[in-house]
Amino acid sequence: MAIGKLFIGRSVRELRLSRKLNQSQFAERLGISTSYLNQIESNNRPVSATVLLALVDKFQLQVSEISGGEGDRLLSAFSEALTDPLFEGISPSVQDLKLVAQNAPSVAHALILAHQAYRRSTERLAGIDEELARGMSEATPYEEVRDYFHFVDNYIHDLDLAAERLASEMGLPEESLVALKRKLERHGVGVRFRADEGALRSFDAGASILYLNTYSPAQTQQFQMAVQLAQFEAGEAIAAIITAAGFRTPEASEICKIGLQNYFAGALLMPYGQFLEAAAQLRHDVELLALRFNCSIEQVCHRLSTLQRPGKKGVPMFFARIDRAGNITKRHSATRLQFARFGAACPVWNVHQAFEAQGRIIRQMAETPDGGQYLSLALQVAKRSGGFRGHEITYALAFGCERSNAEAFVYADDLLESAVVKYDPIGVSCRICERVRCPNRAWPPIKGRIGVDHHQRMIVPYEIR
The missing domain is CATH 1.10.10.2910 (Arc Repressor Mutant, subunit A)
Structure with missing residues (x-):
């Protein structure tokens, strides 16, 4: 996979300030001009390989800690919020969204919180929820x-x-x-x-x-x-x-x-x-x-998702727990793959198949609309309480990593041996998925015009234009 341009202005600026250096001093240490450093810190120019190596060599900057993580999670949540019809006609570019997420993360967080409050208010109003009058538009605890x-x-x-x-x-x-x-x-x-x-x-x-x-x-x-x-x-x-x-x-x-x-x-x-x-x-x-x-397998999967210690990180992973109704009851991702904050998970995602294969790990090579490729693993687990008449809770665990780290997983060996690896096309959720011809689509995307041809019936009874 091609690696995109690296805009890490905020991280560079924080590193410089932590060393109590002005731009001129910092630029001199890196062997670049002050104007170039200013453009990097403002995210007007990406970091070149030469500058990145200088940052690593002279300031022990951890590349793995600036290439994803918080920025990807914030960007995903920020982008999803802007797909709401409330923002119809407003279509900022991916680069614009990245600039806000990287340079003004507090603004992005504020918009996400405002959008969450708006959604809750709208849903409760539609349901004539009497609690709306008591200020229940805030996020639940x-x-x-x-x-x-x-x-x-x-x-x-x-x-x-x-x-x-x-x-x-x-x-x-x-x-x-x-x-x-x-x-x-x-x-x-x-x-x-x-x-x-x-x-x-x-x-x-x-x-x-x-x-x-x-x-x-x-x-x-x-x-x-x-x-x-x-x-x-x-x-x-x-x-x-x-x-x-x-x-x-x-x-x-x-x-x-x-x-x-x-x-x-x-x-x-x-x-x-x-x-x-x-x-x-x-x-x-x-x-x-x-x-x-x-420990239990769930405890192990959860612990794997927490290996984010600065300077001693594990393989960036995603982890989720999903019940039979499709509710995501646990979720975290240190990869570019982010889970939907509203709605159900993609039906093509292999986590749903785990309920049909008790005790067996289901493997999948998957690709998201943005070109991200992942090794996804899923298995069903059950918790019982009591004896024959005791209650049983069944759910599926999903975990995995980006394709670039798949070799670190024993589950990927034979999947990567073939010259051409087959990737299943998955999305975050139908409401924001960009795939217009997916036969598994449950409902139309929020942004997208619907067309109906009464002379032809496809698996999905409408077209997305």
């Missing part, structure tokens, strides 16, 4: 927390480091259940098991006893112990992170606290350095990683 993790790249640096230090102290991941129980006992907490078809974890603060569900798998039991330990070991750090995030409501803060405790638990059971090394050694075989760290 859950959506606010979801976006928080999305835009911090699903990586919480201070929390991750703290979890890794504690894991080293406890000797994890070896004998995780025993080590976690011993650590909780040092906090004066006893661990007991009891039959419960509902609660996974129940802490009696008065008696200082943590009750775990006897019916839960060992991986779930140890994760819940790690979550409880997060409350003792990382409570202050989590509170500081939540305060800095500035959530609008107490509900959002409480939901984020759950997310951060879960994050700490995952980082404790799968310490960053060990997990990163194992992922590379095992070539991202999620089943082997689950066995090595005694």
Whole structure:
């Protein structure tokens, strides 16, 4: 794939300011003119290979940290918002959108928030939702927390480091259940098991006893112990992170606290350095990683999506969890592939096939309308509670990477052997997909005229012009 021009003016400017250099001094160190540096920082000119090498050599700039990540996620969300009919007649170029996302990200975030409020207001008004009058046009607490993790790249640096230090102290991941129980006992907490078809974890603060569900798998039991330990070991750090995030409501803060405790638990059971090394050694075989760290496959996939430590990043991945109704209940992408914020996922995406192949990993080479090519992997997982009459929750996990990193995955070997790799054409969602002749289209795109030929009936009963 051809690599596009690299506009990293904001990153270069932040690097210069962090070194307390003016443009003249910084340009001299790079061996370029001050006017050229000014044009780079203003994103009026892309960075040449020579300048990029100079940045890496003289200032240890991490190329992997400026070529995607936050910019791609923000650009995707920004572009999707502008597809709304509200903005009909306004068609900024991709370059214009990039300039806003790169040079004025706060403006892009503000427009996204405004668009979200507009959508919620419109939908509730259409449904004659009486709660509209009580100011329910703001983001729900859950959506606010979801976006928080999305835009911090699903990586919480201070929390991750703290979890890794504690894991080293406890000797994890070896004998995780025993080590976690011993650590909780040092906090004066006893661990007991009891039959419960509902609660996974129940802490009696008065008696200082943590009750775990006897019916839960060992991986779930140890994760819940790690979550409880997060409350003792990382409570202050989590509170500081939540305060800095500035959530609008107490509900959002409480939901984020759950997310951060879960994050700490995952980082404790799968310490960053060990997990990163194992992922590379095992070539991202999620089943082997689950066995090595005694974790569930979902926990492993989620942890793989958090390997974004500056200077020590893993392979940029996407990860999502989808239920049978098509709802995306977890999502993150460190790649150019971004998930729809509204509507269902593309029906051509292999994640839907996972429900038909229990216990088997479905593989797909996929291509998005913008030319992005990806290795996409999906499998169905199920969680049961209780016995024969217990409740079962079934969903699909999807994870993968860009084609350029596919060789790092054991699943891609035979897929890449042929001279011509077949890519399935997928999109983000039908409402914004540019593919006009897709036979799997569920509804027309928001932007696009519909034509109907009454003398001819195709699979899709209309044309998109």
